[in-house]
Amino acid sequence: AQTVTQSQPEMSVQEAETVTLSCTYDTSENNYYLFWYKQPPSRQMILVIRQEAYKQQNATENRFSVNFQKAAKSFSLKISDSQLGDTAMYFCAFMISNYQLIWGAGTKLIIKP
Amino acid sequence: KAGVTQTPRYLIKTRGQQVTLSCSPISGHRSVSWYQQTPGQGLQFLFEYFSETQRNKGNFPGRFSGRQFSNSRSEMNVSTLELGDSALYLCASSLGEGARGTEAFFGQGTRLTVV
Numbered sequence: 578a579q580t581v582t583q584s585q586p587e588m589s590v591q592e593a594e595t596v597t598l599s600c601t602y603d604t605s606e607n608n609y610y611l612f613w614y615k616q617p618p619s620r621q622m623i624l625v626i627r628q629e630a631y632k633q634q635n636a637t638e639n640r641f642s643v644n645f646q647k648a649a650k651s652f653s654l655k656i657s658d659s660q661l662g663d664t665a666m667y668f669c670a671f672m673i674s675n676y677q678l679i680w681g682a683g684t685k686l687i688i689k690p
Numbered sequence: 691k692a693g694v695t696q697t698p699r700y701l702i703k704t705r706g707q708q709v710t711l712s713c714s715p716i717s718g719h720r721s722v723s724w725y726q727q728t729p730g731q732g733l734q735f736l737f738e739y740f741s742e743t744q745r746n747k748g749n750f751p752g753r754f755s756g757r758q759f760s761n762s763r764s765e766m767n768v769s770t771l772e773l774g775d776s777a778l779y780l781c782a783s784s785l786g787e788g789a790r791g792t793e794a795f796f797g798q799g800t801r802l803t804v805v
Binding site: 610614619620621622623624627629668670672675676677678679680681682683 | 721723725732733734735738740745746748778780782784786789791792793794795796797798799801
């Protein structure tokens, strides 16, 4: 079975702090893509960062970076210098060859002023 | 570049009715996927279309159907609505081929309420 597990239903940090969201997944495929999406109250799902499983180097996008551990099937998201606008639901997801995204249950992240 | 457009944004229907939701993808994108989002089940894949062909289908009953037109616009239809169909329906578009084709861009969704 293909599954994604996000073990933190909710997290809360102060503005400017660093926060790490955890994600583990399970798949028997060897070639896949991993994603973190954010969904603010506006409901629109926005791509935060993307990692190709065959690349060993961890992806980074400005304040967002991942720690990808392929053997452990772990894909955590680190947000540095957190901002109020980072408040949202964060979803971890992966895609295999059939172009179907498999989603985690999400982590609600609250950035406090 | 215009984003993914979903219409309508909100919809209220009665049990037993049918509904059609529309999705216009980003220009040049040939793949459109549909997802259902509910508090209880989270995000679940409905189906994916590429160049007017359904390539993949999730585990939903036959009441859920879709299609894609030659201009890549897609519609999904739900017949004989049930209360449990109340959800946010998200559409995503992508190139649909190769590594870059895995990047999905989402619309703002259609909030369907069945009463």
